[in-house]
Amino acid sequence: MMPLVTVAELREELGDAHAGAVRLLDVRWSLAQPDGKPAYLDAHLPGAVYVDLDTELAAHGEPADGRHPLPDHAALQAAARRWGLNDGDSVVVYDDGASLAAARAWWLLRHAGVDARILDGGLAAWIADGGAVESGAVEVTAGTMSLAWGLMPVIDLTEAATWPAHGVLMDARAPERFHGDVEPVDPRAGHIPGAVNVPTAGNVGEDGCFLPSAVLAARFADAGVGHDSEVAVYCGSGVTAAHEIAALEVAGVRAALYPGSWSQWSNTPGAEVATR
Numbered sequence: 521m522m523p524l525v526t527v528a529e530l531r532e533e534l535g536d537a538h539a540g541a542v543r544l545l546d547v548r549w550s551l552a553q554p555d556g557k558p559a560y561l562d563a564h565l566p567g568a569v570y571v572d573l574d575t576e577l578a579a580h581g582e583p584a585d586g587r588h589p590l591p592d593h594a595a596l597q598a599a600a601r602r603w604g605l606n607d608g609d610s611v612v613v614y615d616d617g618a619s620l621a622a623a624r625a626w627w628l629l630r631h632a633g634v635d636a637r638i639l640d641g642g643l644a645a646w647i648a649d650g651g652a653v654e655s656g657a658v659e660v661t662a663g664t665m666s667l668a669w670g671l672m673p674v675i676d677l678t679e680a681a682t683w684p685a686h687g688v689l690m691d692a693r694a695p696e697r698f699h700g701d702v703e704p705v706d707p708r709a710g711h712i713p714g715a716v717n718v719p720t721a722g723n724v725g726e727d728g729c730f731l732p733s734a735v736l737a738a739r740f741a742d743a744g745v746g747h748d749s750e751v752a753v754y755c756g757s758g759v760t761a762a763h764e765i766a767a768l769e770v771a772g773v774r775a776a777l778y779p780g781s782w783s784q785w786s787n788t789p790g791a792e793v794a795t796r
Contacts, residue, residue, distance in 0.1 A: 523626060523766040524730060525612055525637040527649045533610070543605055544568035545613045546643075547577070549621040549759075551705070559616060563653040565646060569603045569660055571613075573759070577624050586784035587705075587757035588624075590674075596632055597667045604660030605634070614639035614646070618728045620720065620760045627762035627777065633668030638766060641729040672765075673776035675752050677788060680778045684714025687750030690743065690775070692720040692764040693782065697756070700795030705756060708786040710793035712754070718743045720760045723767035736771040747772055754778035754785075 525533075533542050546568040548556020560570040571577065576599040578588035591599070605611065611634055613625040622638050629636035639646065647653065675683065683689040691711050696702050698717040703709035711717070722739060724730055731739070745751055751773060755761040758779040768775045785791050 521630075521635070521637075523630075523638055523769050524640045526640050527645050527651065530612055530639060530646075531649075531651070541606070541609045543603070543609045543611050545571045545603060545611060545625055547571045547573055547613055547615045547621045547625045549573035549615065550617065556615070556621075561656060563643075563655055564658075565614065565643070566652055566654045567658055568614075569658050571599075571603065571625055573621050573624060577628055583707075583787040584784060586780035586787075588759055588779075588783075590628070590631075590758070590779045593632070593667060593669045596628060597665065600629075600632075600634070600665045600667060601663045603663065605663040605665040607665055609635070609663075609665065611636040612639050613637070614642040616643040618642070618721070618724045618763075619730075619766075620763050623763035623766050624759045627672060627765060631670065631672040631674075633671050634665075641727060644728055673752075673774070675776045675778050677778075677780055677784060677791070680712055680752065680754065680780075680785070681791070683750075683752050684712075687752065688743065688745050689715040689778075690745075690751060690753045690764060691715040691717050691782075692753055692755040692761050693717070694719055694721070697782075700793070703786075706783050706786040708793055710786075710795040711782070712785055713792050713794040715754075715794075716743045718764065720755065720763050720767075723763060730767060730770055733770050733772065736767050737773075740768060740771055740773060745773055749773065751775035752778055754781040757781050757783040
């Protein structure tokens with residue numbers, strides 16, 4: 521299943537009376553502005569329900585768990601029902617940036633067996649195409665969706681340490697964080713030994729849409745990734761790594777997520793750190 525849906529495709533699906541239900545989820549979040557609800561209330565796609573990444577798409581524990589551990593099955597199912605989701609619904613997620621936050625929702629819903637896609641280009645692409653927006657909160661009837669679990673590949677800290685011996689361990693952070701020049705969030709700077717740096721920002725064009733499949737495939741090939749490669753991805757806290765996994769899927773490559781990512785690794789005593 522392709523991870524993306526274009527604005528034109530979404531318009532057609534929303535207007536098709538014979539299609540199944542399409543539910544819209546608005547996932548506004550960034551490190552600089554984690555609470556996206558005020559922006560959502562100001563303007564969102566008609567009928568879209570706000571999703572809080574920090575409280576609904578992540579668990580919270582000790583620093584050694586990472587900053588955004590995966591929520592457990594029961595917590596995500598309760599959230600999905602609050603969003604009004606029912607079995608058989610098709611879900612489209614979006615945000616107001618380059619789909620970095622939306623990709624986290626996409627990955628989790630796919631992990632839970634939901635037909636989920638990312639609106640390519642997000643809110644900006646919708647508005648640029650003349651799409652209507654509305655303000656205020658959207659009230660929905662609680663849903664009854666029953667989630668599966670474990671349908672997307674995941675690795676843990678131990679597997680991340682040995683992954684470069686047999687596959688490609690991809691670090692999706694900015695180069696200056698990968699090289700250890702700066703570290704604005706986590707306790708140690710650098711990267712997991714053996715990882716290769718493929719910054720998430722390079723997955724999209726100036727319009728915020730994902731690059732074409734062939735272009736992404738060439739980009740990942742430069743990092744040593746082919747269609748048969750064993751690939752795992754991490755970032756700072758497991759959020760933007762999901763964006764890299766979506767880009768890899770566009771390019772025809774299946775990849776595993778290391779949810780703890782650098783926030784877990786850098787908080788783990790004895791975990792080796794590489795720089796440059």
